[in-house]
Amino acid sequence: MDIQNLLEWTDKQVLDKTGKHLDSLQESILQGIWEHQDYEKIAENNQRSYDHIKKEAWKLWQLLSDVFEEDIKKSNVRSILENKASSTIYNFVNSPHNNIRNHHVNVCRENNPYSENNLKKSSNFPDNDHLSPIIDLTKAPELRCNYGRKLELSTLKEWLDNKTRLITIYGLSGIGKTALTLKLVSEIAPQFDYIIYRSLENIPQLIALKDDLKQFFSQSLSTPLPDIIDYLSSYRCLIILDDVQN
Numbered sequence: 001m002d003i004q005n006l007l008e009w010t011d012k013q014v015l016d017k018t019g020k021h022l023d024s025l026q027e028s029i030l031q032g033i034w035e036h037q038d039y040e041k042i043a044e045n046n047q048r049s050y051d052h053i054k055k056e057a058w059k060l061w062q063l064l065s066d067v068f069e070e071d072i073k074k075s076n077v078r079s080i081l082e083n084k085a086s087s088t089i090y091n092f093v094n095s096p097h098n099n100i101r102n103h104h105v106n107v108c109r110e111n112n113p114y115s116e117n118n119l120k121k122s123s124n125f126p127d128n129d130h131l132s133p134i135i136d137l138t139k140a141p142e143l144r145c146n147y148g149r150k151l152e153l154s155t156l157k158e159w160l161d162n163k164t165r166l167i168t169i170y171g172l173s174g175i176g177k178t179a180l181t182l183k184l185v186s187e188i189a190p191q192f193d194y195i196i197y198r199s200l201e202n203i204p205q206l207i208a209l210k211d212d213l214k215q216f217f218s219q220s221l222s223t224p225l226p227d228i229i230d231y232l233s234s235y236r237c238l239i240i241l242d243d244v245q246n
């Protein structure tokens, strides 16, 4: 996530809760921590003393802990804010971290010849009466810092732009398939009406998975559609099934 997006989002949460914006020093501290700077470096960059920055940072962590109702400190502020923001804002851009070279993730796709019209909202169905997109990442692991993978991300985005219907991401365990997918979601969410992540790690029965998906889709409409396929043909839906090998 881009630091500017995160600062804007955080400022809005603080404003909503306290009626006050973050001040420029608080933003600089957040930005510094985001860029993995220590208090000494942040003090130097802001022409303040180390003690002053440390004191202001401590106050900032108290403020954010109150606003977000979590114990926020220097060591966890980044992951907590990013995680919370990622479930509510979607116009993320890649942060320019080091590019880890990795040639071990294989990505393949299968293009189904669905017509473009299938992707448009059908007038036979009611409009999604909630704010789009409706996202359920409650079963997804936390997206922590994410480096590189620019090529894979741009490939996946291109396929989604081309309305590819099925994409399979495979590779060695721990290579970053889940992380890549969650990063992708954070960047492409506005293109979709519905996004849901489910892991098949515990080998759910197909019927249970279907019920779960149906419940997710139906909760957004005052008059739910008859079946999952009706949502798929009426709205742009992204269903992520992780750990499919199980």
Ligand SMILES: Nc1ncnc2c1ncn2[C@@H]1O[C@H](COP(=O)(O)OP(=O)(O)OP(=O)(O)O)[C@@H](O)[C@H]1O
Residues within 6 Å of the ligand: 144, 145, 146, 147, 148, 149, 171, 172, 173, 174, 175, 176, 177, 178, 179, 180
């Ligand atoms: N691009 C990345 N930048 C930083 N950390 C990453 C990146 N990709 C993966 N990781 C970290 O590596 C670990 C393994 O990643 P992940 O769970 O996505 O792998 P996986 O391929 O889905 O593994 P499995 O097949 O076991 O599910 C996680 O802690 C994740 O946060």
Ligand SMILES: [Mg+2]
Residues within 6 Å of the ligand: 177, 178, 179, 242, 243
């Ligand atoms: Mg995984």
